Amino acid sequence: MKKILIIDDSPSIRQQLSLCLTGGGYEVVEAQDGLDAMDKRAGCALALCDVNMPRMNGIEFVEKVGSQPMPIVMLTTEGKPELIDRAKKAGAKGWMVKPFKPEQLLSVVKKLVG
Amino acid sequence: MATDTRWIALAQRAGRAVRALDDAGPGSKSLSVVFQIAGVVQGAVHAHVSSATPDQARQFAQALEAEAKKDGFLLRPIWFAPTQGPHQGDRLGGVVLSLEKLELPQELQRLHINQTIVEAQKLSESSVLAIGDEMRRVYELARNQVDGLKKVAAQFSENGDGQAHANIATTIEQLSAQMRAFGQQILERTQRQARDIEQARVWTNDIVKLGQAIADIASNARILTFNARLESARIGEAGRGFAVIAGSIQELATSVRQTNNAVSQLAENLAAALPRLGVDAQETSRDARESVGQLEQQLLDVQTRLAGVRNDSWEALSDSSSMAQELQSRANTVIHHLQFQDRTSQMLAEAAQQAAAVVSIAGLVEQQVDEQVIRQVGELGRKISGEEGLKAAGSVELF
Numbered sequence: 001m002k003k004i005l006i007i008d009d010s011p012s013i014r015q016q017l018s019l020c021l022t023g024g025g026y027e028v029v030e031a032q033d034g035l036d037a038m039d040k041r042a043g044c045a046l047a048l049c050d051v052n053m054p055r056m057n058g059i060e061f062v063e064k065v066g067s068q069p070m071p072i073v074m075l076t077t078e079g080k081p082e083l084i085d086r087a088k089k090a091g092a093k094g095w096m097v098k099p100f101k102p103e104q105l106l107s108v109v110k111k112l113v114g
Numbered sequence: 115m116a117t118d119t120r121w122i123a124l125a126q127r128a129g130r131a132v133r134a135l136d137d138a139g140p141g142s143k144s145l146s147v148v149f150q151i152a153g154v155v156q157g158a159v160h161a162h163v164s165s166a167t168p169d170q171a172r173q174f175a176q177a178l179e180a181e182a183k184k185d186g187f188l189l190r191p192i193w194f195a196p197t198q199g200p201h202q203g204d205r206l207g208g209v210v211l212s213l214e215k216l217e218l219p220q221e222l223q224r225l226h227i228n229q230t231i232v233e234a235q236k237l238s239e240s241s242v243l244a245i246g247d248e249m250r251r252v253y254e255l256a257r258n259q260v261d262g263l264k265k266v267a268a269q270f271s272e273n274g275d276g277q278a279h280a281n282i283a284t285t286i287e288q289l290s291a292q293m294r295a296f297g298q299q300i301l302e303r304t305q306r307q308a309r310d311i312e313q314a315r316v317w318t319n320d321i322v323k324l325g326q327a328i329a330d331i332a333s334n335a336r337i338l339t340f341n342a343r344l345e346s347a348r349i350g351e352a353g354r355g356f357a358v359i360a361g362s363i364q365e366l367a368t369s370v371r372q373t374n375n376a377v378s379q380l381a382e383n384l385a386a387a388l389p390r391l392g393v394d395a396q397e398t399s400r401d402a403r404e405s406v407g408q409l410e411q412q413l414l415d416v417q418t419r420l421a422g423v424r425n426d427s428w429e430a431l432s433d434s435s436s437m438a439q440e441l442q443s444r445a446n447t448v449i450h451h452l453q454f455q456d457r458t459s460q461m462l463a464e465a466a467q468q469a470a471a472v473v474s475i476a477g478l479v480e481q482q483v484d485e486q487v488i489r490q491v492g493e494l495g496r497k498i499s500g501e502e503g504l505k506a507a508g509s510v511e512l513f
Binding site for chain 2: 084100
């Protein structure tokens with residue numbers, strides 16, 4: 001079962017993503033910010049990462065780890081072009097705006113990790 | 115309000131009369147014009163009047179009132195008369211000034227605007243978590259249901275002896291018990307949610323009231339401006355610097371007002387969203403409850419028909435299985451709704467940040483106003499007025 005890393009400071013968003021992904025047949029690992037994710041990313045096939053978070057935000061996380069060894073999709077309410085550009089340059093593989101439908105998320109996840 | 119020299123001209127006229135007052139001797143008199151906003155005295159202009167008739171003084175006060183109206187003040191000369199005292203007489207002379215210092219209300223701090231919004235945010239967050247938890251249970255139960263029915267189907271196809279039927283009956287009984295317990299839990303949770311949502315409504319009303327307190331501060335800042343301009347006119351050329359500060363306070367007042375509008379808008383959005391969320395939550399629970407009830411009925415049917423015709427039981431099993439899958443699918447759509455509710459929680463977090471900024475800025479008004487503060491307020495206003503547009507919900511861009 002493929003492991004997906006959810007990085008979001010909102011417990012309810014983590015809960016909903018987890019519900020959606022486990023329903024889609026994926027295993028889930030949760031991290032509450034970029035710093036926490038640094039310790040939990042090993043073995044994950046994909047990371048879904050919020051942008052605005054305490055300690056280490058989503059953009060800083062992508063800039064730190066790049067796109068190796070797993071693709072990272074930003075999952076946020078933000079839509080500022082400069083942020084999208086920064087994430088893209090740092091190696092993020094996608095930008096998805098909340099709120100999303102579970103099937104949209106699963107389709108993106110499937111496209112990236114199968 | 116654009117920089118307007120009308121007030122300054124008016125006050126300069128008054129200033130000349132103040133200077134004349136020094137020479138007016140024992141015949142000079144005073145006139146007080148009291149500001150009133152919504153019935154609350156906000157400050158007063160003490161007009162020392164000399165070399166004028168009472169009618170002229172009255173006209174002057176009325177002119178002040180008219181000018182104030184143009185700027186949006188409700189300036190009402192609720193009391194003006196020659197000062198009681200040894201110098202009372204026919205001759206009046208002139209002018210305004212010696213304005214009372216106005217204290218900005220400290221209510222904002224007392225009202226704990228921040229704390230209120232943060233509490234509302236926690237409530238919203240906990241509500242999202244509660245519904246999310248419920249949906250997780252629906253998911254798990256529906257999955258369990260499908261698995262259980264598959265097991266029953268397998269037992270059917272393997273053999274139809276008495277022992278198999280007993281096993282099937284036990285399995286179905288267990289599934290039914292789970293359904294009943296869960297149905298009861300959903301009912302209780304629905305009632306708790308209704309209470310939470312009602313509490314959230316109370317919080318929201320508080321936020322709207324607090325928005326009004328911010329508006330009052332903006333009004334007071336505008337009066338300070340008015341005072342400052344009169345003061346600058348009184349001290350003539352030397353007061354030019356003060357007039358600049360007055361202009362800055364004016365800008366600040368405008369920005370605070372804009373900020374307040376944005377905070378109020380957030381509160382209004384929340385007030386509009388909460389009842390809808392409440393209905394959503396209740397409908398979700400009701401749907402789940404009904405689905406669980408129907409599934410339970412299906413299971414009882416299977417149980418009843420076990421001893422009867424085998425094909426009927428197959429049909430009932432198939433119906434139950436597809437209903438369980440539908441339940442899973444329904445739980446999936448709830449996730450989408452929950453994100454909107456989570457967005458409400460985020461809106462509240464933003465409101466809390468902005469309110470904190472407004473409180474700190476309001477505190478600065480009394481002390482000093484500089485360009486940096488004005489810039490900060492401007493940025494704040496732009497940020498929460500939504501100039502930074504959001505992308506469409508659910509939009510996906512893969513790089």
